[in-house]
Every structure is written in structure tokens, then in C-alpha cells.
Amino acid sequence: MPIRTIIEPFRIKSVEPLHWTTREERGRSLRMAYYNLFLLPADEVLIDLLTDSGTGAMSTHQWAAIMEGDESYAGSKSFDRFRNSVQGIFGYRHVIPTHQGRAAERILFNVMCKKGDVVPNNTHFDTTRANVEFVGAEALDLPVAEGKQPSFVHPFKGNMDVAALEEVIGRVGRGRVPLVMLTITNNSGGGQPVSMENMQAVSAVCRRNGIPLYFDACRFAENAYFIKLREQGYESKTPKAIAQEMFQLGDGCTMSAKKDGLANIGGFLCTNDDVIAQQEKNLLILTEGYPTYGGLAGRDLEAIAVGVEEVLEEDYLHYRIVSTGYLGTHISDAGVPIVQPPGGHAIYLDARAFLPHIPTEQFPGVALAAELYLEGGIRSVEIGSLMFGAAAKMDLVRLAIPRRVYTQSHIDYVIEVILEVWKRRERILGMRLTYEAPFLRHFTARLEPLPTTDKSVESQFPRGLEG
Numbered sequence: 001m002p003i004r005t006i007i008e009p010f011r012i013k014s015v016e017p018l019h020w021t022t023r024e025e026r027g028r029s030l031r032m033a034y035y036n037l038f039l040l041p042a043d044e045v046l047i048d049l050l051t052d053s054g055t056g057a058m059s060t061h062q063w064a065a066i067m068e069g070d071e072s073y074a075g076s077k078s079f080d081r082f083r084n085s086v087q088g089i090f091g092y093r094h095v096i097p098t099h100q101g102r103a104a105e106r107i108l109f110n111v112m113c114k115k116g117d118v119v120p121n122n123t124h125f126d127t128t129r130a131n132v133e134f135v136g137a138e139a140l141d142l143p144v145a146e147g148k149q150p151s152f153v154h155p156f157k158g159n160m161d162v163a164a165l166e167e168v169i170g171r172v173g174r175g176r177v178p179l180v181m182l183t184i185t186n187n188s189g190g191g192q193p194v195s196m197e198n199m200q201a202v203s204a205v206c207r208r209n210g211i212p213l214y215f216d217a218c219r220f221a222e223n224a225y226f227i228k229l230r231e232q233g234y235e236s237k238t239p240k241a242i243a244q245e246m247f248q249l250g251d252g253c254t255m256s257a258k259k260d261g262l263a264n265i266g267g268f269l270c271t272n273d274d275v276i277a278q279q280e281k282n283l284l285i286l287t288e289g290y291p292t293y294g295g296l297a298g299r300d301l302e303a304i305a306v307g308v309e310e311v312l313e314e315d316y317l318h319y320r321i322v323s324t325g326y327l328g329t330h331i332s333d334a335g336v337p338i339v340q341p342p343g344g345h346a347i348y349l350d351a352r353a354f355l356p357h358i359p360t361e362q363f364p365g366v367a368l369a370a371e372l373y374l375e376g377g378i379r380s381v382e383i384g385s386l387m388f389g390a391a392a393k394m395d396l397v398r399l400a401i402p403r404r405v406y407t408q409s410h411i412d413y414v415i416e417v418i419l420e421v422w423k424r425r426e427r428i429l430g431m432r433l434t435y436e437a438p439f440l441r442h443f444t445a446r447l448e449p450l451p452t453t454d455k456s457v458e459s460q461f462p463r464g465l466e467g
């Protein structure tokens, strides 16, 4: 019998202690954070699943590379290593470093979009949408129908609706569509992958209409591995070869190296267009830095150069996808509604189905995230009505798994906490907003639980904003 147990494909060389709190302390922390987990001090969190962005553990090779960082202002050796490593996978002519993904987005949309333009995407991530809208363009989400039903199982729920894309281009005219984007994997749509077949179809529509195709490539390696597992003809290809094939279908990309760059900070913007690249570099110099560092230290460029290659290693990707699926399978087997099938970097609880008694305008996702913190010190994030307002198609609570950080026993603890909250779900209260900012309001919003006459609920989850 072959050994079936999947283990973490690393051993641990440096450890970081966790910090326990009591339930009473967590109730107090919640009130002080206005029930918005972004406002919690991190040392009051036991297991932090707020994001997989910049929270990964670096390898010995990355730490070694960091010591090689060349901090020269211009022409740094570290930039050459970074560019060579990125080009070896992404293949684009120009590689522009940025301090993170949203800086790449801001520069891209400033250069390529104007007021009245339309930018189609399978689903815009929140910073992507905000940056498109900030230049006066419309951020249009065109996911396939399968992607909108949380419980529906389909191998490529991240796909774009190609017929809808053609309809949009026909309706608004190609002159008003400066670029099309494909987010791989589709973060806001549940961390679901896009198939190579769909990328080819989108690319063909773009090329026929003379519209550039850009990838939001944050989780390109996870997407490539899903293609290997699920798409015919890719079983025996390496994740790297699959990634190279994907990127050939486009004209450029934005990337947050805090995801599949396996780094704690960084990002980049790529393009094959010489004219656009020059304009982008000019803007970069204005706010990010000289084009051979773009707001990053030389050592950061080194960490990314190693990270984008390590992330494509098959034993890493196997562990990554299987361990995320482990969390999803264990809670869904107990009846907890999740976005199916489990995504690459996160498990998404379907808060509307988890808390059917809480209407969407009372933020079921925020209420559920607060309960997971109260129960076990787990920090997650709402992706729904608070993040997107009335436009939200789903109310999800994302449990994002940092890369190479938590072991299976941590995840077993998370499973137990979720199942405890599931048992008492009927007594969870809705929320109301007490403060909101004009942009990206979920980062700073303040909320409070709605009043209740049920005394047992009141004591379970004390109200009030004092203290």
C-alpha cells in the first residue's frame, strides 16, 4: 500500500508563538473594533485567516537570497535577477516592479483608461474595481452563470462568460474597451480557477477586436495546478509550462507578489507594449520609484525572484491545494454551506445560507465573521454586502490560508470552532453600520449588532460600543 497521508512539504526552522485570549477578552476586543475585524490588533488573534496576502512563510532559499540584495538605486543586480525570473515564467517584454498589486493596477488603469471606458473582468477584486472606478471607467464583472451559485460544483467556476464579453464589446464598441482582464484564480468569486480553454476563448475575442488582454495573476500557480488536475491534456505538463502557456494568451499582467510570489511585500506590472511601458515607467517614477526598484528594496526583489519559481514546485502546489480542500471538506461534510468546490487559497462560507434569518442589509457575513472570532479567536473577512454594497451577489466569509504557515492541527482547531458556531447559528444577530468611508468602506467601517429581546442572545454576544 502506498502511503496516503499528506504532510507539509517542509520542516520548521523558526517559530512564532501564538497568543491566547479568553472569550470575555474577545468580546471586549470585538466591541472596541466596532465588530470590524480589520480594526483588531493582530496579537488579539489566535489563527489569522484574514488574508493570504503577504502572510506566507519564506523558505531558507528566500532568506538566503535576501542577504544577496543589491540596494543600488539604479541598475541593481537584484532587479536583473527579479526580471529574469519573472520573464522566465510570464514571458512579457517589460517587467515593472511595484510595492504591491494595487500600485500596478493604479498605474495600468491611469495609463490605459479614461472616463466612460468599460473594463470587463471575470470578477474584479476590490482594489481592482476601486482603481478602475477612480479613473472614471466602469468595472464590469462577467462571471459564468455557474460561478454565481455557491453550492454548484463545477471544475472552472472562475471562467468568464465569453458570450457576454462579445455582447458588451458589440454594445459599447471596442473603442470604449481599452483592455479586458482575467483574474486567476477568481478571488472574489471564491478562489475558483479559470480553464485554459476559457482563457483561449477570451484571448481570441480580444485579438479579433484588437483589445489587449491582461491577467490579474495573483494566484497564477494555483490556477495552473488546477488546470493540471482538472483539464484534459494537461495531466503530464508541469505547472511552469502551463503558466507559460496561459501568459502567452495575454499582452501583460498585474501581480501581487504577496500571493503566489511567496513574499511579504511586492508586486509587478508587465506589458508587451513599448509605448504603454514607457508611460507606465514615467508614472512609476512619480510615486513608486525608479524602474529598477519600484518602491521595493533590492532584498524584496530577491525574495520575489525565488518565490515565483518555488511556488510552481509540484509538491508545494499539491500540499497547498489538498490542505485547503481538507478544511472545506471537513466542514461541508458536517453541513456547513461553503462555495463548492474548495478554492485554492481559501474556503468561503456562504453566510446567506449559514444565517438565512439575517437579511443581506444586516450583513450576515460580518455577523458570522464576528462569531468565529468570539468563539475561537479566528480572524476571517467578509466578502459581500459590506465590501460591495448592494451590488454584492453573494455574502461570503473568506477563510484565507497563509502559505506554509499553519499545520494540520491548526486547521483541525479551525474546523472545531466553525462547527461550534454552526450549532448555535440560529441565535446569531444581524448588524448595522454606524460609520462608513466613501471608498473601500469595509476596511474602516464601524458596526454594531442589532437590538434583540432574547436575553440568552444578549449575554452570548454583548452589545454596545463602550470601552
Ligand SMILES: *Cc1c(COP(=O)(O)O)cnc(C)c1O
Binding pocket: 053, 100, 101, 102, 103, 125, 127, 128, 183, 187, 188, 216, 218, 255, 256, 257, 258, 259, 266, 267
Ligand atoms: C490581492 C489582490 C490584488 C491586490 O494586490 P495587493 O498586493 O493587495 O495590492 C489584486 N487582485 C487580486 C485578485 C488580489 O487577490
